[in-house]
Amino acid sequence: MVKNKFIPLAKEVINLEIKALQELKKNLNNSFNQAVTEILKCQSKVILCGVGKSGIIATKIAATLASVGTPSFSISASEASHGDLGMVSKKDILILISNSGETSELKNIIQYAKRNKILLIGIVSKKESLLHKAADIKIITPKVVEAGGIVPTSSTTIQVALGDALSIATMKHKKFSRMDFKKLHPAGSLGAQLKTVEDIMITGKKIPFVNENMLMKKALKILTEKKLGILIARNKNKRTTGIITDGQIRRISEKNFNFQRLAVKKIMTKKPISIDKNELAAKALSLMNSKKITSLVVNNKIRPNSTIGVIHVHSILKSNIS
Secondary structure (H helix, E strand, O other), rough: OHHHHHHHHHHHHHHHHHHHHHHHHHHHOOOHHHHHHHHHOOOEEEEEEEEEEEHHHHHHHHHHHHHOOOOOOEEEHHHOOOOHHHOOOOOOOOOOOOOOOOOOOOOHHHHHHHHHOOEEEEEEEOOOOOOHHHOOOEEEEEOOOOOOOOOOOHHHHHHHHHHHHHHHHHHOOOOHHHHHHHHHHHHHEEEEHHHHHHHEEEHHHHHOOEEEEOOOHHHHHHHHHHHHEEEEEEOOOHHHHHHEEEEHHHHHHHHHHHHHHEEHHOOOOOOOOEEEEEOOOHHHHHHHHHHOEEEEEEEEEOOOOOOEEEEEHHHHHOOOOO
16 A cells, blocks of 8 residues: 555656656757767866756766766866866866756856866756856756756756766767777676686686697696696697697596507697687687587687687686676
8 A cells, every 4th residue: 555655656756857858858959069079079088067966967977978988077066166176177178067057156167167268068957047158068958847846856867868968979979899898897797798808818828838749648747737627739830739628638548548658639639619819708608608618729810820828717707707
């Protein structure tokens, strides 16, 4: 009974915010294009500021812009007049967010921007307000009905959506890729899923290389020393010619007691399954699962027969990749 009592109120709030977003969509004009163009041209930072709830939205937009390759941060409107304006340089872009555009805390910031010829983008609902008059680029947000009548809800929803639109528009134009995203998000599950083979492969002296003509007796010592459960066979030109796994060794030892006298090339599996260093580690794991193996030889497209690393299933799982 209690649950049903509040669901209609929740739906009313959501419907009002949906309507606000629809109004925002209709109101978009060339000012939005101008704002994106200037952000793309900016050689310094994009700085956002607002008062109250709009200040919180400014922080969110700055974080989103920064996460997709546009250096950005937010400043407190109240702290700006007490020294934080020193963070803003003449090459920066300043975005001020205010529903009314008349908030007293913005006056000093606007004056500073005009005095130093800093490009000012105003996101504001009230035309002919202080912010609207001062802004070089004026993005008008529609007048909307707030849920509950007085609490900033619908107005802040459209501010968030507008910030997301600015961020994604600049991201798309910059061709900001998944790999670019990975560089800025190395931690967390998303960063893990975007790791490449090169990020976690075993390299250098840790790779268990053996010459294809080496006797297995000596090769077994390298297998034990490297502790990867595999040997990568190469010819005299250091081209990869085959692979030996500890499973192969166990099986052949059961059939041939003298296998240690054999050359590596007599036992190895030719043309080992390999993967390019730039592939996602998640793809490497999928390939291992499908082939029922625990390691892959890593190469690059330029020299496909030259092994530059080894990726092991344990390394992938330790990186929380699934």
